[in-house]
Amino acid sequence: MHTLEQLRAGQLAGVRRLKLACGLTDFPSEIFDLADSLEILDLSGNALSSLPDDLPRLHKLRILFCSDNLFTTLPAVLGSCPALEMIGFKANRLCHVPAAALPPKLRWLTLTDNAIEALPEELGKCGQLQKLMLAGNRLSHLPASLSNCHRLELVRIAANRFTALPDCLLALPRLSWLAYAGNPYTEACELAALTDAGAAGVAWQRLELAQQLGEGASGVIYRARLDGRDDVAVKVFKGAMTSDGLPRSEMAACVGAGAHAGLIPILGTLDAHPQGAPGLVMPLIDAAFRNLAGPPSLASCTRDVYADGMRFDAPQALAIAHGIASAVCQLHARGIVHGDLYAHNILHAHAGACLLGDFGAASMFVPGSPQGNWLQGIEARAFGVLLGELIAHCATPLPALQTLQEACLQQDVLSRPQFEAMELALRDMLPA
Template identity: 55%
Template sequence: MHTLDQLRAGQLHGITRLDLSASLEQFPEEIFSLADSLEVLNLSGNRLSDLPEDLHRLHRLQVLFCSNNHFEHVPESVGRCLSLRMVGFKSNRIRELSAKALPPRLRWLILTDNLLEILPDELGDCTELQKLMLAGNRLRALPASLARLDKLELLRIAANQLTALPDELLRLPCLAWLAYAGNPFASVAAAQPQAVAVPWFELQVGEVLGQGASGIIHRALWQRADGSAEAVALKLFKGQMTSDGTPDSEMAACLTAGQHPNLIGAIGRVVSHPDGDQGLLLSLVDARLRTLAGPPSLESCSRDVYAAEWRASFGQALQVACGIASALRHLHAQGVTHGDLYGHNILLDDTGDVLLGDFGAASFLPAGASSQHGLLQRIEVRAFGILLEELLARCDVPARHQTLLAALVARCQQPQVASRPDFSEIDGLLQALAQQGALSDGC
């Protein structure tokens, strides 16, 4: 984190990224002295409510973060920044998004956790848009113009007031990651199983194992009332809203998903936390498993970042694909979509044993719109096609399997959503391929 003193003293000359959080109420004019180099400006965690009219003087600016401030509108000066690709105003008080506030080259827009009730029709003119994050607002409808966003890949509209999902939205050719839980049309499934209630006083909380957008995961010891004890993972949620949705939606989906050998299984909900925090008890993951990839970067936008040196054997890659396809087939059969099928949510070991976790973007198939179920499931098939393509690019595929797997990748990602295979077909094809001898021990 940089300081205002450094900025005013000219010590930051030539930097490409400025991170400045200093309870600012006004935009520091000294930032303009960085105009010839500044590409990323992070003003999150201040008290700003507006930006200067001449913000476009930062002519190299590509990324602007203004989360956790006091904005009630997105300043129109943002729209005049011709190089801006990513704009984030998460957790403000934004009620208004003017069409004039939309930069012409926008790829990634974050307006999570605000007070928006309506979106401008001109949002559909942002033809380069790939990621649109709108969870935790007050939207009652989406503009029909979104159907023109042919490059949109990730959409977060959970925890709004939407009464329906437009069919046109579900036919977008590139959409692969969709979260919509917590809207009136997507209420929690009535058949949700009774969750085990785990009293806080039965838990001994240990070290932090990891954390993500929605919460922190600890190692814990569950000492049951009957005297038995079990080592578990405890996820404590950070708040009432994440970039993907709410803790309630995540817990409901995770518990409904049930048990599967390739899913990180949920055990129950934590109750009676002294601070009222929400928590979920999960199966403890073997320490030998590691994350398949890192999350998307500012540059990659919608694609995971893999370690440059990471390679897999074909057997390992195929075993990962088998496990994930089987897990998604199971989830869809329970009426749940994962919503965030990415390598950074997958754990694996050197043999190919694999687990899919993180249900923060999961949603239930809407009970009142059964005609949309196939489209919603096949949106997730595109995410699997991208994952499969990434895996195959990092292994040596035997010549006898190249045509079949290339065709599967293409079918999973074809622009006609309804024509993609479902996970029953995908799982069956991959299992058959494994049984033909691609893996000596099967999937």
């Protein structure tokens, strides 16, 4: 975090990244003094409602974050910024996105938690677009032209007003991570999952919270003692909206997933939190489990970041691949797509033991339906990306896994293998 005083005193000359959060109501003109170096500008958490017409003077600016401000229109000047490829305007008051606001090199657009009812058809001309985050708006349709965005890999349209899943998404050749829960056409399935699964309620008063274990986009996880004797983990959701969707949708998917060796069990949903926050109570996971990778960075966009030197032996890689395929196979059989099938959402431990977690982007579908076949094909591509990462970090070649990976990545969505078949194939690859 930088200060306005540092900027005005010339102490930030030559910086590539600038972050200011100090109640700004106007764009500081001194930022233009950094035009020859500035690539990342973060003005989130201020009170801005406009940007200057000469913003393109920041000719090296690649990334702009203006979340938690007061914008009602996505500034048209963004479209004239020659190097701009990543835009984040989460949690503003946006209701209008003009076509002129879309820069030619746009790769990553985040407009989560606003009041947008429509997007311009020109969005389909953004040929470099990889990541589109629109959860928590008022959208009931997407531009049909989006079917032209053949590089698009991650889409978030949860918690909007869709009465059906937009057809323009289903055949996208690279789409791998899709979240659409919390829309009118998914509400009945989500409520049924919460009701039919019979998840017990766990009263807040029965829990004694200890240290924080972790924090994600949707909530904070604490270690706790249940009824004074059992160690558990408690996930308390942060608010009404996350980057992926609604807490209710995540809870529905978690309890609807059922018991499986590759899934984190659910003991119950949280009741009577003092602030009314929803939550989940889960068994405490063995401390030996670690995240398989870190989440995507600004540079990697849609690809996870692995620790330097991360290596698996062949039995480990195959065990992880089989364990995840088996878990996803059960999800699909129960009408759930994970939506965020990434290494950073996988915990792994001894000899390839693994757990698939974080259902924040999970969505529901009707098993056996034509649309369900498309959705499973989309998730198969995400699995193909994961297989490629396991292969890349494996100490020895895995030709059979390579063949399966290539099948998952083929452009024709419906030609990709189903998880039931992949689970069987991977089981046969495991060492005797």
